[in-house]
Amino acid sequence: MSVIRLEQVSKHYVMGQHVIKAVDGIDLTIERNEYVVIIGSSGSGKSTMMNIIGCLDTPTSGRYLLNGRNVAGLNEGELADVRNQEIGFIFQSFNLLPRMTALGNVMQPLIYAGVPLADRRREAMRYLERVGLADRADHLPNQLSGGQRQRVAIARALVTGPSILLADEPTGNLDSQTTVEILALFDELHADGQTIVLVTHEPDVAAHGERVIRLRDGRIVEDVRNPPRGATG
């Protein structure tokens, strides 16, 4: 069963007399443990598609099956549950809660999942260790470097054990060295079996994916598989 299956998904906005087709009839299937990069310039509809896949937004038409379940018709509360359980968000600007420690940030999704404090702490620590930040658990975001913040965000995204890791320009705010480290972490997670959908406009980043989907004007214009990375060098 596919993790993500989009069938003729469209998102149209009406602005006065005009209809803006942010996403226009997309068909897409993503299998478990795929590492998919969605690439496109700004205005190509990749953000809207990202929001739809992340269940932050619902399509105006079409079906979206997440693990075989149609989420297009879910209400706000049900979508929140799906985001909590099935999606792990990673943002360009990290989006950590500024007044919470690294540990607190990683524990936050588990609060919404109704996990008691002791279990929350244990789970969150486990994922902080996974991203190599166990020793920074009680640091506030502003006491961490950009790369460390993004690692905390990755731990937070993973802590509920989501079906997909959804990363929106995860390296956009990072220097090239840190970018390499974060992308290496994605590679590891992928190797561990995590399904990853990464949105970017940088070809260098896109080269890490197994499969690259290029969007333009709300449509898929290209869907190619990268050769295995070892081969390209």
Next chain:
Amino acid sequence: MSADATTGTNAPAAAGRGARAGIRRTRSPLWFAVTEGVRSALHSIRAHAFRSFLTALGIIIGVASVIAMVSIIQGLSFAIGQQFQGLGSNSITVAAYTPIEERLQGRIARLTPDDLDLISHRVDGIESITPVMTSGIGQVRYGGQTASAQILGTTYTFQDVAQYYTLSGRFLSDSDNDTRRRVAVIGETVRENLSLPADPVGEFVQINGEWLKIIGLLEPRGEILGNDLDNRVLLPFSTMQTLTGNRARPDIQIQLTVANRDEMESIVQRIERLLRNAHGLGPDDDDDFQIQTAEELRNTIDSILTNVTLVMGGIVGISLLVGGIGIMNIMLVSVTERTREIGICKAIGAKRHHILFQFLLEALVLCLIGGLVGLAIGYGIGALAASLIPGFPAAHTPLWAVALALGFSAVVGIVFGILPAAKAANLDPISSLRYE
């Protein structure tokens, strides 16, 4: 390929997928939501400690003034209640009463010893009855010292009627009265003011040029409404008459107690009829005397104090309202300021009720903390004020005032927290995430 099927060493991502079913979920979502909400509210209040303090200041001041005000008034009321208990709830005071118009015409109503005789002989059910003759404030001398005191002429039964008992020596006796003995019973304040020895019995004081022997010292009674009950000199009624000179018509008060409280009403009516008759009042004339029971007096004072409490409470209630609006303002600003955070929380799975609860509980907790701080400050102010004003009764904070203040704080928190909380909960996750 299934994630669970991957067999990586040290693979928490895969392990997480497998272990997810194993993570314990809470059994009571409501309790969980409340505890998590309170935890998050406390965290947020601590994170913005100074702003939280300023926000709660309105509530702190409001509650502090309620508690200070109520505790002072209640202390006063409590003290008055105790004084009246001493007065006895079965006592009746009869005094002359002249309406202001009559007084302007130079007619002054008086009660005389004849009225006393009339009442004591013709009314049944009286336990004890005593005349009280007062000259107002008089000068008392002892050695080189002079002091002012209230001088009362009365009899043996005053002891029972007014619950005045001697600490040392004896009270006035019937024979003191019969033989117009030159004796006096004094209060503690008089003894102090005249620098009399601790046991002044046997010493002589001078009033109106007459020497009087002190035969007793009264138990201290304290003050009632600023009237020092210990600054008194009691003389036998007949001696008092002599001292005040041969005023043609002495004016007296008659104090009596009834044997059976149930007969209070009928005895009051009987006295009224007798006196109207004796004073030759026609059916259209008003009483030229006043009959007051301790109960009545107390009720009057109580109702005054209740009204004062209510009026002050109303004023202070407005200040709490203003405090509540302040909280709402800050919470609304806080929602705007934290729009992005709210978006993040929604993206990682917060539902509408999580956000609503978080902001509502933050307002509620803030108000309750403000209420508790205000309570402590108000209690302190009440106690301080009561101890700074000499002779003022100790402040008394009733439980209902505490409950009311905290309850009101909580209501303010909920009422003024609901709008910002609803605003936060209804934010759209996508646009909140984009909010700068």
